[in-house]
Amino acid sequence: MDKIDVVIVGAGLAGLSCAYKLADKGLQVIVVERGDFPGSKNVTGGRLYLMPIKSLIGDMLDGAPFERKVVREQWSLFGRENSINVDFTANKFRDHDHSYTILRARFDRWLSERLIAKGVFVIPKYRVDDLLWENGSVAGIKAGNEEIYAHVVVASDGALSFMAEKAGLRPKMMPKQYAVGMKEIIELPEEKINDRFNVESDEGCAHLYLGDVTKGVFGGGFIYTNKNTVSIGIVAGIQAMMAKDPPLDAYTLLDSFKERYEIKRLLNGGNTVEYSAHVIQEGGYNGLSKLCGDGIIVTGDAAGFALNVGVTVRGMEFAIASGIMAAETIIDAKEKDDFSVRTLSSYENRLKKSFVLQDIESSKEMPDFLENDDFFTFYPERFPGFLERALWFGEGPKGKMGKTLWNEIKSSGMLSFKRLKALYRIKNI
Amino acid sequence: MKIEEKLAIDAFKTDKESHIRINHDICRTKCTLKYCLSVCPGHLYEYNEEMKEITVEYAGCLECGTCRIACQKGAIEWVYPRGEYGVQYRYG
Numbered sequence: 001m002d003k004i005d006v007v008i009v010g011a012g013l014a015g016l017s018c019a020y021k022l023a024d025k026g027l028q029v030i031v032v033e034r035g036d037f038p039g040s041k042n043v044t045g046g047r048l049y050l051m052p053i054k055s056l057i058g059d060m061l062d063g064a065p066f067e068r069k070v071v072r073e074q075w076s077l078f079g080r081e082n083s084i085n086v087d088f089t090a091n092k093f094r095d096h097d098h099s100y101t102i103l104r105a106r107f108d109r110w111l112s113e114r115l116i117a118k119g120v121f122v123i124p125k126y127r128v129d130d131l132l133w134e135n136g137s138v139a140g141i142k143a144g145n146e147e148i149y150a151h152v153v154v155a156s157d158g159a160l161s162f163m164a165e166k167a168g169l170r171p172k173m174m175p176k177q178y179a180v181g182m183k184e185i186i187e188l189p190e191e192k193i194n195d196r197f198n199v200e201s202d203e204g205c206a207h208l209y210l211g212d213v214t215k216g217v218f219g220g221g222f223i224y225t226n227k228n229t230v231s232i233g234i235v236a237g238i239q240a241m242m243a244k245d246p247p248l249d250a251y252t253l254l255d256s257f258k259e260r261y262e263i264k265r266l267l268n269g270g271n272t273v274e275y276s277a278h279v280i281q282e283g284g285y286n287g288l289s290k291l292c293g294d295g296i297i298v299t300g301d302a303a304g305f306a307l308n309v310g311v312t313v314r315g316m317e318f319a320i321a322s323g324i325m326a327a328e329t330i331i332d333a334k335e336k337d338d339f340s341v342r343t344l345s346s347y348e349n350r351l352k353k354s355f356v357l358q359d360i361e362s363s364k365e366m367p368d369f370l371e372n373d374d375f376f377t378f379y380p381e382r383f384p385g386f387l388e389r390a391l392w393f394g395e396g397p398k399g400k401m402g403k404t405l406w407n408e409i410k411s412s413g414m415l416s417f418k419r420l421k422a423l424y425r426i427k428n429i
Numbered sequence: 430m431k432i433e434e435k436l437a438i439d440a441f442k443t444d445k446e447s448h449i450r451i452n453h454d455i456c457r458t459k460c461t462l463k464y465c466l467s468v469c470p471g472h473l474y475e476y477n478e479e480m481k482e483i484t485v486e487y488a489g490c491l492e493c494g495t496c497r498i499a500c501q502k503g504a505i506e507w508v509y510p511r512g513e514y515g516v517q518y519r520y521g
Contacts, residue, residue, distance in 0.1 A: 034509055034510075034512050034513075035513070035517065036442070036513055036517050039518070039521055040517045040518055040519075040521070041492065041515075041516070041517075041518065042518065042521050043518060043521050044521065103520045103521055104518070104520075104521035105518045105519050105520050105521035106520070106521070107521075108521070124512075124513070125512040125513035126512045127509055127510075127511055127512040143512070159494065160494040160497070162508075162509070173497070173498045174498070174501075175498055175499055175501065178495075178498050180468070180470060180493055180495040181493075182470045184435070185520040229520065238468060238495060238498055238499055241467065241468055242462075242464050242467075242468065242499060246467075247462070247464060247466075247467040247468070248467060249467050249472070250467065250468050250469065250470050250495070251432050251469065251470050251471065251472040255430060272430065272435065272438060273438060273519075273520065274438060274439060274518065274519060274520045274521075275435040275436065275438060275439055275491070276439075276491060276516075276518055276520075276521065277470035277471070277491040277493035277495070278491075278492075278493045278494070279493055279494045279495055279498060
């Protein structure tokens, strides 16, 4: 059977980056994509951090359709009827290509067009049904009656990766290890976005929200500003929603969030132009799939490369880096003419030497740490609550400020042994 | 904004056949909690009182995969829609 070098399943950032690198080295690559066009099934929050991948990507993203450079980072704790907001900015963030907001349907399509110009075959409207096998090794893909034989199959088919599952590289997906993200794109004039979010044109803001936005369950809200749209969404743990009694109605969360006083004004007059949803890995290091097998490599979300550390959420730069490292591995394997797991496992070594597995491994304890309900109920209720009482001047004398605050903190249980012990674990993450 | 209105904004190409199949035997006999009714971001699952079974409005599926993960009893057989069908994100 005639084989091409590589078939890549899924035209997301991992798959397209892999193809880009392989095409540079002259390997025969086909990328297959189930959507109408590359990007049409892809969703992010979201933003892409560029620094970690700078040395890897070469000219790949030159001229890419970034939305806005993130120069303002904000976090809010939402109580039921009050909130606290932290607003951070720094010259450093303005002066460097640190992170950009993007919209994937545009971004991925642009990257795929670059690939096509390089002579890579990108086949849309193509759903892969199964893997082909030869002597216990993956040997290609099958879609309907069509078969494509290849030395290596790259599974870049996203968080739900059917390819990794069919190859036996990923265990059953458990609700505890996944969250669902739900997002609306809201169209607003560019100047309105600049004014409301206090940024210049081309500058943007990333805002994460904790607490009442998820009705106290694991997860949070987010806002990312794009050129003339705003991405607003909610991420909520699947297990955590199921565990509520009665179970939480996922679809209602985003609407309640948008109705909040703090949010409503930001979006006033805007039109919703899209509603999307996708699952996100929250398992961290322990949620990773096996990274390769004979004739197959798993990249990006398909492998579980995503990292939520509470104050930041990352995924896309892992996808790009893993796609490029998969390509480097395959280039080596081609030279050796050995596509077995023996050669392909150098992919894992590459990842271990890079930020991808080092960052994910160093945050190994994060999912357990974040499982603490206090982050989603107790603190988001208490901190704005303290301020509300400290700042409110009613009838009668106010009393001593410090003493009142201290009594509040003491009686709230914030200094209880259980909570201090939980916080002490911060040294592990 | 109603969920139906939100879904109406999205671009869908609907296949003749559903990419989501519910195994009603498993659903009836093994599942009491029916998480599919609450976890779906499109609110597409419903309990049909007449037929005494769960139905799903597959045409509005955002292909997020949440139901597939939440249904640990294995009553939901969920695959991607055939090539070119299903939701087509324009922003993403």
